[in-house]
Amino acid sequence: MTTSIPIALGPEPDELLADAVARGGGRIVDLAEAEALVWAGDDTTRFPGELPASIRWVQLHSAGVEHWFDAGVIQRHPDLLWTSAAGAFSASVAEHAFALLLAGVRALPEHLAATTWRQKEFFDKVGTLRGARVAIIGAGGIGRTMIPMLTAVGATVIAVNRSGREVPGADEVVTADRVDEVFGRVDHVVIAAPSTSDTQHLVGAPQLAKLGPRSWVINVARGPLVDTDAVVDALRDNRIGGVGLDVTDPEPLPDGHPLWTLPNAIITPHDSNPPSVRLSAFADHVAENVRRFVAGEELAARIDPAAGY
Amino acid sequence: MTTSIPIALGPEPDELLADAVARGGGRIVDLAEAEALVWAGDDTTRFPGELPASIRWVQLHSAGVEHWFDAGVIQRHPDLLWTSAAGAFSASVAEHAFALLLAGVRALPEHLAATTWRQKEFFDKVGTLRGARVAIIGAGGIGRTMIPMLTAVGATVIAVNRSGREVPGADEVVTADRVDEVFGRVDHVVIAAPSTSDTQHLVGAPQLAKLGPRSWVINVARGPLVDTDAVVDALRDNRIGGVGLDVTDPEPLPDGHPLWTLPNAIITPHDSNPPSVRLSAFADHVAENVRRFVAGEELAARIDPAAGY
Numbered sequence: 308m309t310t311s312i313p314i315a316l317g318p319e320p321d322e323l324l325a326d327a328v329a330r331g332g333g334r335i336v337d338l339a340e341a342e343a344l345v346w347a348g349d350d351t352t353r354f355p356g357e358l359p360a361s362i363r364w365v366q367l368h369s370a371g372v373e374h375w376f377d378a379g380v381i382q383r384h385p386d387l388l389w390t391s392a393a394g395a396f397s398a399s400v401a402e403h404a405f406a407l408l409l410a411g412v413r414a415l416p417e418h419l420a421a422t423t424w425r426q427k428e429f430f431d432k433v434g435t436l437r438g439a440r441v442a443i444i445g446a447g448g449i450g451r452t453m454i455p456m457l458t459a460v461g462a463t464v465i466a467v468n469r470s471g472r473e474v475p476g477a478d479e480v481v482t483a484d485r486v487d488e489v490f491g492r493v494d495h496v497v498i499a500a501p502s503t504s505d506t507q508h509l510v511g512a513p514q515l516a517k518l519g520p521r522s523w524v525i526n527v528a529r530g531p532l533v534d535t536d537a538v539v540d541a542l543r544d545n546r547i548g549g550v551g552l553d554v555t556d557p558e559p560l561p562d563g564h565p566l567w568t569l570p571n572a573i574i575t576p577h578d579s580n581p582p583s584v585r586l587s588a589f590a591d592h593v594a595e596n597v598r599r600f601v602a603g604e605e606l607a608a609r610i611d612p613a614a615g616y
Numbered sequence: 617m618t619t620s621i622p623i624a625l626g627p628e629p630d631e632l633l634a635d636a637v638a639r640g641g642g643r644i645v646d647l648a649e650a651e652a653l654v655w656a657g658d659d660t661t662r663f664p665g666e667l668p669a670s671i672r673w674v675q676l677h678s679a680g681v682e683h684w685f686d687a688g689v690i691q692r693h694p695d696l697l698w699t700s701a702a703g704a705f706s707a708s709v710a711e712h713a714f715a716l717l718l719a720g721v722r723a724l725p726e727h728l729a730a731t732t733w734r735q736k737e738f739f740d741k742v743g744t745l746r747g748a749r750v751a752i753i754g755a756g757g758i759g760r761t762m763i764p765m766l767t768a769v770g771a772t773v774i775a776v777n778r779s780g781r782e783v784p785g786a787d788e789v790v791t792a793d794r795v796d797e798v799f800g801r802v803d804h805v806v807i808a809a810p811s812t813s814d815t816q817h818l819v820g821a822p823q824l825a826k827l828g829p830r831s832w833v834i835n836v837a838r839g840p841l842v843d844t845d846a847v848v849d850a851l852r853d854n855r856i857g858g859v860g861l862d863v864t865d866p867e868p869l870p871d872g873h874p875l876w877t878l879p880n881a882i883i884t885p886h887d888s889n890p891p892s893v894r895l896s897a898f899a900d901h902v903a904e905n906v907r908r909f910v911a912g913e914e915l916a917a918r919i920d921p922a923a924g925y
Contacts (some may be wrong), residue, residue, distance in 0.1 A: 398746055402769050406722040413715040418884045419728050422876040424868035426885040433890045437707055437897075459768035460711050559733035567731040575727045576735040581742045588746075 312601050315341035315357070327590035328437040331597025338362075338496055345593055351378035368589060370396060372610055389610035395592035396580045397448035400553075404449070404497050404527040405456045407551025411523035412436055412495070415573055416549065434521055434548075437461035442493040444509065445500025445528060446474045446484060453497065465489055467500075471571050490517035490581060495524070502529035512537040522530070522546040527579050530556030531542040535566070542569045552581045609616030619908050624650035626664070627657040636899035640906025649672075652909060653733030654902055660687035673697040675905055677898060681919055690921050698919035705889045706899035707755035709862075713758070713836040713889035714765045716860025720832035721745055721804070725880055726859065736916060743830055743857075746770035751802040753795060753818065754809025755783045755838060762806065774798055776809075799826035804833070811838035813840070821846040829859040836888050838889050844875070851878045862888045 312332040316324055324345055325335050338344065338355065339561035343364040346354060351374060358365075365384070367375060370393045375381050381389055410416065414432040421429075439462045443450040446466035454464050454476035467486050474480050481489050483500075484508065491495065496518070500506050510524060511534035518524070524547060526533050535556050541547045549571030559576065566572045580588075596606050610616065623642040625633055634644050643913040647653065647664065652797050655663060660683060667674075674686060674693070679702045684690050690698055708721045719725065723741040730738075736777050748771045752759040757774035763773050763785035775786035783789050790798055792809075795818065799805065805827070810816050819833060820843035827833070833856060844865050846901060858880030868885065875881045889897075905915050919925065 376651055376717070382728075398770065399744055402718075402744060402746065403722055405743075406718040406724065409711075409715040409717045410724050413861075413884075415715065415719050415724065415882060416728055419882060421723055421883070423871050424885045426868070429885055429887040431892070432888040433712075433884070433887050433893070433894075435708055435711060435893045437711065437893075456765075460714070461707065473877070495711045562732050565896055571723060573728060574730070575722075575724075575742070576730075576733045576738055578735055578738040579744050581739040583740070584742070584744045587744075601806075616802045 312343065312597070313341050314343045314345060314362075314597065315497075317344060317346045318350075318353045321347055323586060323590045324593055327594040331594040332601040333597045336427040342535050343597075347589070349374075349593045351375055351380055354378075356378050358384060358387070362387060364390070364600055366392075366593060367610075368392055368440045370394070372616065376579045381610060385612040387582050387612075388416040388606060389612060390596055390606045391610050392589055392592055394448045395588050397452045397454070398584060399581075399584045399588060400449045400499075400527050400579045401452035401456065403553060403575070404499065404525050404551070406455055407525045407527075407553070407573055407575070408441070408495055408497065408523055409436060409460070410573060410604060411525075411551055411571070412439070412521075415596065416573060420570060434459075439463075439494040440478075440492065441447045442467060442496045443477070444483075444489075444496065444498050445506075446480070447499065447501075449527065450497070450499040451475070453499070460610045465493055474534060487514060487517075493522075494519070496524055497528040498524070498527050498528050498532050502531060506548050507531050508537075510534060510538070512540070515541045515547055518547050520545055523548045523549040530554040530558045539565050539569065542571060545561060549573070551575075553577055618745060619777070621652065621906070622650050623652045623906065626655050626657075627662045628651060628655055629821045632899045633902055636903040637831055637906050640903040641910040642906045652906075658683075658899070663687075663689050667693060667696070671696060673699070673909055675699050675902060676700075676919075677701055679703070679917075681925065686922050690919060694921040695917060696921075698921060699905055699915045700917045700919050701898055701901055702796055702917040704917070705894060706761045708890075708893045708897060709758045709808075709836050709925045710761035710765065712862060712884070713808065713834050713860070714906050715760055716834045716836075716862070716884070717804060717806065717832055718745060718879070719767070719882060720834075720858045721748070721859055725882060729879060732861055733752060744770075748772075748803040749787075749801065751776060751798045751805045752786070753805065754793075754800075754815075755786065755808050756791070756808065756810070758795060758836065759806070759808040760784070762808070774802055796826075798822060799823045802831075803828070807833070807835040807837050807841050809837050809841060811840060816840050817843040817846075819843060820845070823851070824850045824856055827856050830855055832860060833855045834860040836862045839863040839867045847881075848874050848878065851880060851903055858882070860884075862886055 311334045313336040315338040345366045352490040412434045444467040446468040463478040471482040551573040553575045621642045622645040624647040654675045721743045744803040751815040755777045775783040779793040860882040862884045
């Protein structure tokens with residue numbers, strides 16, 4: 308029999324997280340008796356100034372932990388195991404990107420605008436992802452999580468990453484310096500790459516020109532990766548099928564912007580990872596890390612106190 | 617080395633099908649020299665009155681073959697292997713149902729109606745299929761094909777069928793006589809059952825009352841399985857999340873019907889299996905059956921000339 312590990316929750320009691328701890332094989336105790344602390348708050352000033360000597364591991368709540376380093380909290384306890392929530396939220400963003408693409412390919416925006424039965428017309432508009440080739444630009448957590456979704460509906464994936472390292476489930480991997488070639492070889496493009504000076508306007512007029520009139524471009528990364536004006540032009544001329552944008556440039560997208568009313572633009576206001584979904588995703592992450600802690604396995608999303616991330 | 621099998625195409629040459637035959641390990645020849653005939657036409661009067669003695673197998677083009685029996689074509693050659701396209705078109709309908717459900721859960725209809733950035737409001741509307749429980753009522757070809765799509769995004773499936781026989785990938789199977797219980801235990805419902813007197817208004821006011829305000833109901837089977845008036849009432853009172861209907865009752869849905877303009881009704885005019893997608897799906901079916909024919913395996917979608925289906 309495995310002994311259940313005593314774990315404290317902060318800053319407040321939380322039923323969902325208490326359940327997650329139990330699922331993972333832990334039991335909730337007061338901080339003074341705990342071996343681990345799951346801290347679900349973002350306010351670094353509320354974090355305990357002192358931790359009992361029994362604590363060996365602290366699980367934080369956010370994917371990025373710069374503010375915890377800025378506040379000096381992690382550095383105060385460099386010998387503990389620290390973990391973030393990095394990767395925990397990829398699934399929701401990936402599902403959102405997939406929903407945007409599938410809605411586009413199945414012509415749902417035009418269906419929703421229709422107020423009369425026009426079957427013959429829609430026969431020519433409804434497409435399929437079965438047999439389609441989809442580029443995923445930026446094959447990190449979000450991109451990788453999308454691959455099984457795409458293959459489940461029969462699409463194949465070309466992954467673009469910096470290293471050219473193999474990506475599980477992708478048919479092919481292309482290095483980022485050759486990303487432009489990819490646009491001429493795929494049906495649809497999903498942007499899930501980090502925003503850097505290299506990736507700004509990764510999708511501009513020249514790249515859009517290589518896509519076809521039924522191609523959809525999905526962006527769930529950062530607005531500036533896509534040249535908004537070039538997208539508006541391409542949509543107006545029906546040179547691409549459509550766009551699904553959870554992020555825009557500028558963001559928020561101002562009232563009256565053409566993207567609000569162009570028929571094949573689906574705009575979602577950076578809500579692919581809403582708080583309600585975050586909570587349960589974080590709970591799943593906690594359950595998995597508790598399980599690993601109990602089993603003595605390597606924890607997910609380890610923070611390196613010396614490196615600062 | 618496998619010998620390639622001589623196969624004829626009718627009524628016209630067709631590049632896509634010729635390619636499919638080649639993919640399966642066949643080669644295209646004239647009917648007189650063929651061992652199999654792939655017939656891509658629906659007009660029974662054009663079918664050859666006599667078939668050469670070398671023919672052992674005929675692949676027809678449609679899922680239902682009543683008209684071929686009515687015309688007496690199959691009965692004239694009871695000793696041949698006959699196959700239909702049954703099952704070939706399930707994937708497109710399953711993908712469509714999945715697109716409708718995912719679009720609903722991610723609040724895409726409301727997003728598409730928005731013309732201003734309302735992130736906070738949408739945070740409460742965007743849901744996830746991760747961890748959701750989905751009932752698939754009628755676990756035949758379409759329902760079964762949907763299961764890997766749903767599990768790829770982290771949903772679990774309760775399948776409802778007549779026999780209660782195990783369904784691969786489903787968490788649980790419930791027999792059709794207990795279908796009403798299922799509505800109280802799931803987040804969403806997909807209807808993919810045959811239309812019979814038993815299944816009429818399978819989803820009516822009592823069943824809708826068991827669903828929640830974020831539940832979506834998807835129908836890709838036949839219109840009469842869902843009580844349209846009850847759905848309109850439930851949508852008007854926000855008692856369910858929404859409906860995605862590829863089939864309606866009445867069908868076509870008349871102009872001015874409330875479902876055209878209710879915000880969370882996605883209506884697609886029975887176009888989940890459009891001709892362009894049918895063609896490539898049939899080609900894949902042909903390639904697979906040619907492969908099986910070459911390998912001496914059991915063919916998919918065998919017709920029983922004696923039974924008449």
